[in-house]
Amino acid sequence: MTVLLATFVDMPDGEPGFEALDTALTARDIDFEWAQWDDSSVDWAAASLVAIRATWDYSVRAEEFLAWTRTLDQSRLLNGADVFQWNHDKAYLTELDPVPTVPTRLAASHAEFAAAITEFGTAVIKPRVSAGGAGLIIVTDPLDSRLGQTLRSHPSFPPVGGPWIAQPLVESVRTRGEVSVFLVDGCVISQVDKLPAGDEVRVHEWFGGSSQPVPVDPAIAAVALTANAWLTQRFGRELDYVRVDLLQYADEWVVSELELIEPGLYLDVLPANAEPFADLVAARLT
Secondary structure (H helix, E strand, O other): EEEEEEEEEOOOOOOOOHEEEEEEEEHOEEEEEEEOOOOOOOOHHHHOOOEEEEOOOOOHHHHHHHHHHOOOHHHHEEEOHHHHHHHOOOOHHHHHHOOOOOOOOOEEEEHHHHHHHHHOOOOEEOOOOOOOOOEEEEEOOOOOOHHHHHHOOOOOOOOOOOOOOEEEEOOHOOOOOOEEEEEEEOOOOOOOEEEEOOOOOOOOOHHEEEEEEEEEEEEHEEEHHHHHHHHHOOOOOOOEEEEEEEEEOOOEEEEEEEEEEOOOOOOOOOOOHHHHHHHHHHHHHO
């Protein structure tokens, strides 16, 4: 039984720290291969299981990527194309009530941007379809010229149908940072704390951010489990894997994003994450 781990052209061998996952799968006698999702020579239909792992160009090729996931046998695709369709657009953040979430407003016009800035004081504007903080701007003035530039065009996504969200700037990201909680098969397995560099608010390493594995905080894990329970109800099944990103806002931990498509397992700083993920793959093959 062959497992195909979907990646993209810039990471043909897999995500950072892929060696840990390779070792864990090999230890379980699982036949696997990393394959680029858009490689037409790959016989995806022959795979016993497909796991989306490092398809990190999906946000700039969203429709193509989502169409490809729909061609796969959904019974052999971890999480599933319906989950990917829902999760790829950050508008999902407006649906999570009663899960505690960073306040999120959809914005498709200057008036809606202005309303969000008035509401939040300082607003974070980002494309609805994006990854790693690409295209994010911070504004305090509805007349900021960057808003007009954002409305006219965006390098990572065509400005059709108002593809932006607005959120308050969560100041604690600069001090406490962002937290990622990993769940596999409904169970919390680990936590990674992430800090931005300097005055940056984006924690991604592309912008100088750093990540560190830490013991799981029960209070933070409880919020992640609440989000996971909501997802189970939303999709009518337990998802195979979930990464919940959280920020401290108004003295409570709230969801900043749900990563359900291709969340990095942070194997380069937390190689132990490979073990439960490999167990998941083995269980789905039986």
